[in-house]
Amino acid sequence: MIGSARYWREIPQRYRYEAGKCTGCDKIFFPPRNVCSKCRGQEFETVTLAKNGEVEAFTIIRVAPSGFQDESPYAVGVIRLEDGVKVTAQITDCDLEKLAIGDQVSREFRLVQQDGESGILCYGYKFVPRG
């Protein structure tokens, strides 16, 4: 159940892809966090996640959770972005039979959950094949 406060809190990440870059060691965290896991620094600047990346792992969801049942089958992957950050996201507008590790993908802003249990339309990032 995604309540409105919980949804709005994540908008900087889901709509604007805001990440935290440690000013001590340049490691980028998405979502931003308070302490750098590499150097324990606590100062961060806001940066925008890289738009392009490649598929590091993927699956095709055949049995979907609630909120996604009308969508299945659909692909979800771990995407390694050009800035080194990895995110979990759907890979869409692609041929599910041909999807492979190493595929080049690019981020787009999409509807993620058709209708949350609270009635909110939930948006965010998905990836599509590039090139």
Place this chain on the structure above:
Amino acid sequence: MREVAVIGVGMNRWGELWKKSHRQIWTEAAIEAIEDAGVDHVDAMYVGCMSGGLFVGQEHLGPLLAEQLGMGPIPGTRVESACASGGLAFRQAYLAVASGEHDIVIASGVEKMTDVDGGAATYALSTAADQEYECYQGITFPGLYAMMASVHMAKYGTTRKQLADVAVKNHYNGARNPLAQFQGEITADQVMSSVLVADPLRILDCSPITDGAAAVILVPLDYAKKMNADMVVRVAASAHATDAIALHDREDLAWLASTQVAAEKAYKQAGITSKDLSFCEVHDCFTIAEVMVSEALGLFDRGSGGPAASSGATALGGEIPINPSGGLKSKGHPVGATGVAQIREVMMQLRGKAGDRQVKNAHRALTQNMGGTGASTVVHIFERA
């Protein structure tokens, strides 16, 4: 720190226990363990339970369950680390006895998963993953393990058949375990033609939804020796490690770092290597998990867990039997109870009471219980004293 022994075990037949409540399931296992140990009281109770709240709408399980024993106002502690809750409850009980705080302690685990429908159960299990940055995107728990499998297959050439062989072996063992949820053998063809859940994992790669409980009794080793137990089993090592909860925050998706770290600590504590183990009970929530765990424990080289599963090395009678109980796959996986049931199986084996699934000359064993996609791991080593 005092040396610690396990002297009693209890477990009920696992499955869809429609007629029994959460507290009844737990109390049956707890009383059996207390009677098996031959003690007239316990000084403290620890229970692993992943989600009483989501499965039966009940939290505050420490007092609720402790009071069922009729032993007065003893301390009762509920421990949660997703699917590793049971193993971690045992570790807390171990530390309580080792430290000298308590002498006779019950470590237990319970989960009642079938009071809710499949969708609600799937949701409850998914809370072991990152809700905002994994589950929000539509990934499921089988989906996360499927992604780990996709990397393991691409990187090491692990095959679909090798994963199926893990399920076949565990069902063979579970068919010889009278308390297992599923006591029927299956074939690799059945696994590979079962319904796809999240490619490449199929329904017969997945552990089931189960109601069940398990309990064991811990005492100082000196007490156990004086009690004239027919077989004293010593806790030779207890270790716990964590990792990033989200799969995407790990450098290598095909490696279980928390299991490696916990295992290395445990081997050091016990003064042994993986070669000195008679068998292992590990967390095969999915077939790929057993393959990856067997590598992280150092039983096989990195990337060779798949061929090892197909070679017979991990079968009963193999060089290192894995999951003689049938594992989560066949015995069932009431999440909070799983880690304690692994220890119950070790006790049955070390006592030589495991019947048709007995590992020959079993004298030392390891248990590995894992939360989520491996963000927490608890490893214990037991040996005949």
